[in-house]
Amino acid sequence: MVRAGLSTERLVRAGAELADEVGFEQVTVSALARRFDVKVASLYSHLKSSQDLKTRIALLALEELADRAAEALAGRAGKDALTAFADVYRDYARAHPGRYAATRHPLDAEAAAASAGGRHAQMTRAILRGYDLTEPDQTHAVRLLGSVFHGYVSLELAGGFSHSTPDSQESWTRVLDALDALLRNWPTP
Amino acid sequence: MVRAGLSTERLVRAGAELADEVGFEQVTVSALARRFDVKVASLYSHLKSSQDLKTRIALLALEELADRAAEALAGRAGKDALTAFADVYRDYARAHPGRYAATRHPLDAEAAAASAGGRHAQMTRAILRGYDLTEPDQTHAVRLLGSVFHGYVSLELAGGFSHSTPDSQESWTRVLDALDALLRNWPTP
């Protein structure tokens, strides 16, 4: 009897690939077992539950995304940093839709604390160092940027901007121009 | 044998309530049958499939949201219209998290065409009439607004802004201030 060489890490990576192929919601322990050609029960030595699998895929995706964002941010500032960071999000979502959907998977407090979520917030704040914002406006701006990036990418992925002019790439560019202008001219009431 | 009085419409409405209580992803035909105290198979006279149920809940939620937005928009213009519209989204999502999640459910082309999606886009454009934007900037701005509203509400619903200062209401207000300022001062490259 040849062993398949299962491990939690291999399962999670394969689960992430599966998510990109069939959608994050369609990732099941059964489908993963078929992929490795083993019995379903065998996976339960490596995974606590179906939820556990999804949470681990989400954590993997958050790490990957944070890694890419960190790399893109290195040596950049101001609008250059803003667009590089934003493009990482958008490109990742389009290249890995299942993984990107996984990053939106609700995490419990424990998993959230162990996640790369903190790195993401940290990097957004780093971008804002290129603009002249003080607290609490900086936090408002962090939330706005997170909302726009996530919102735009989600709507685009759901097909919201396809089959209409102007094309999505152009809107993306102009939206980033607008955000840059807004951050340089943040209104104080 | 007393009949339960099932109908597609009653099932979909009950499904929407169930979504608000247990989460949209947890809505199943089985759970709905339990709620009506009938056998699962009975529902399949009224619903094509589990997917059909979810799609119908999504369409219901989109209609409800569009109705509320239309009412809020009546008689308002400029920033007043912008904030009223945005608040409808946010309030709806907080009052009906399951239904709001349903509005993010991917629709096939046919369902999307029959949905209230067009009304939403139309209303966003109506808001922009209070600002001085021409095509294609108007479309870019429609996409930006949709992204911010959806993104902010999603992140807030996922708990992203809780347990941190300043509180989410304040950021929401300041984000809308910022969007208003941006729309009045839209950059042209």
Added chain:
DNA sequence: TGCACATGCCTAAAACATTTAGGCAAATCA
């Protein structure tokens, strides 16, 4: 009022996903 028919909910059953318990064989190590 009595009958015909459409409809509403039923039972039954197959297919598939989740999860636990316990067992044999392979890999690892003393």
Added chain:
DNA sequence: TGATTTGCCTAAATGTTTTAGGCATGTGCA
């Protein structure tokens, strides 16, 4: 080599999805 750990197995319980076919109930018509 023998002991132990590990990996994948079989078996089985539980729950969801979906289809097929049946009986009873309510409606409409003579």
